[in-house]
Amino acid sequence: MKTTYGLILSAFALIISFSSCSSDPLDLVTTVTEGDFTIALPSPPTTNGQMNLTAQFTTQNIFKGKSSKVLGYQSGSILGPTIVVNTGDVMSVNLQNNLTEPTNIHWHGLIVPANMDGHPEDVVQPGASFDYKFKVIQRGGLYWYHPHPDGYTAKQAFMGLAGAVIVRDAEEEKLNLPSGEFEVPLVIQDKRINTDYSLDYTPTMNDVMTGYMGQYITVNGVHAPYKGVKTTTYRFRVLNGSNSRIYNLGFSNGASFKVIGSDGGLLETAEAVSTLLLAPGERADILMDFSSYNIGTELFLMNNSFTGTSTQGKQKFNILKFVVETKITTNFVTPLALSTLDKIAANSASKTRTFRISEMSMSGMSNMGNMGGMTMTGMHQINNKVYDKNRIDEVVAAGSTEIWVFDNSTGAEPHPMHVHGVQFQVLDRTGGRGGLIASEKGWKDTILLLPGEKVRVIMTFNNNKGLFVLHCHNLEHEDDGMMLQFEVQ
Numbered sequence: 001m002k003t004t005y006g007l008i009l010s011a012f013a014l015i016i017s018f019s020s021c022s023s024d025p026l027d028l029v030t031t032v033t034e035g036d037f038t039i040a041l042p043s044p045p046t047t048n049g050q051m052n053l054t055a056q057f058t059t060q061n062i063f064k065g066k067s068s069k070v071l072g073y074q075s076g077s078i079l080g081p082t083i084v085v086n087t088g089d090v091m092s093v094n095l096q097n098n099l100t101e102p103t104n105i106h107w108h109g110l111i112v113p114a115n116m117d118g119h120p121e122d123v124v125q126p127g128a129s130f131d132y133k134f135k136v137i138q139r140g141g142l143y144w145y146h147p148h149p150d151g152y153t154a155k156q157a158f159m160g161l162a163g164a165v166i167v168r169d170a171e172e173e174k175l176n177l178p179s180g181e182f183e184v185p186l187v188i189q190d191k192r193i194n195t196d197y198s199l200d201y202t203p204t205m206n207d208v209m210t211g212y213m214g215q216y217i218t219v220n221g222v223h224a225p226y227k228g229v230k231t232t233t234y235r236f237r238v239l240n241g242s243n244s245r246i247y248n249l250g251f252s253n254g255a256s257f258k259v260i261g262s263d264g265g266l267l268e269t270a271e272a273v274s275t276l277l278l279a280p281g282e283r284a285d286i287l288m289d290f291s292s293y294n295i296g297t298e299l300f301l302m303n304n305s306f307t308g309t310s311t312q313g314k315q316k317f318n319i320l321k322f323v324v325e326t327k328i329t330t331n332f333v334t335p336l337a338l339s340t341l342d343k344i345a346a347n348s349a350s351k352t353r354t355f356r357i358s359e360m361s362m363s364g365m366s367n368m369g370n371m372g373g374m375t376m377t378g379m380h381q382i383n384n385k386v387y388d389k390n391r392i393d394e395v396v397a398a399g400s401t402e403i404w405v406f407d408n409s410t411g412a413e414p415h416p417m418h419v420h421g422v423q424f425q426v427l428d429r430t431g432g433r434g435g436l437i438a439s440e441k442g443w444k445d446t447i448l449l450l451p452g453e454k455v456r457v458i459m460t461f462n463n464n465k466g467l468f469v470l471h472c473h474n475l476e477h478e479d480d481g482m483m484l485q486f487e488v489q
């Protein structure tokens, strides 16, 4: 494997990797290289739900003073604007495809009609455009958008096509959570680059097995940023927009922080934690209280090491530096009760479906070479099947409640499983970690399964009839075929 790596790595990346502390010699291109944290954290511009996005080739300074060739939804930016809407608003987004391959938009976590959901076959050809129009019907929360065309999802998302959607509702407004400058979206991604600083998406066979990881962590599109903060509580809206890297988020001083929301909005009550595992596609709504910190204090949002999988979690690294700059006095107190979740009773489910996750083993595959144009697929399967656009795998009755079991008990890799068209509740996790973490106690659309784990989720499908997909949100696994279709009828 190292030989293959050596061939595909640029000389620049090799130098960087060898000069940084490598915690795993087998993990050369996934070992994170920290920067100097001297770029101020940007926030993507915000927009309402009426606007135009143009998928295009553009550039952005991901590294200080260095222009990187990327893909973007607007000129000069690797991330699209943050769309801020209220429950009940109609979103109307024109997507113009100025790429040289098909693209589309999947509104991750939003419950939209099937023909607006960015189904992998529902694509916009190069030079064409499409109007996405739908009503926002669910509760407040952090959702996101990214391309989902069959076979191109991982590349396009990695190259820069993604953005956040913040939905607000009356229940959340009443809580007076930190807002304005004290509410900060954090889109965390990892990137690989070429010698000219352009983004490098060239997955090898091994990358397809583990997922494509980069050695440079970016937040809101820049590598190693810092953020000046005031002595008060901040609300961080965190999205793991990485293709495959899982983060075990925490603060470098070990401070506890409060998890108040998950993929589908607020939890019932805040839960204090010191680390939080966040898989690709997942979101976390957290409160961090800087009120007791002295001016000049520096601390980092960081990734802690974690166990449970052999392919990730070995290395600790810093992600974002906070510098406490300004003393202010506020009297924010986290509300004791955040929300009320209507729990779906397990006995209300009319059907249980099991999705068994499996991978081909690595043995015998090391000589198969580079994936090249992704011509070989199917190493990752659900119920022994790879994605086939001509096959409908499951038929679900509109309005029905079902339990879906994701079974990774014999799997060897982590898989964040994502279901389109619904939000679900997690009933339980058996095997592996054997329980639920703070961010899994609310509404979810993506759930992480580490090797050995089985998770049961329950959901009620709405009346949006048509074709949707469920898939692994490790996007290399997804493009490799780890995706099935279900029809709501």
Ligand SMILES: [Cu+2]
Residues within 6 Å of the ligand: 380, 414, 415, 416, 472, 473, 474, 477, 478, 482
């Ligand atoms: Cu996977």
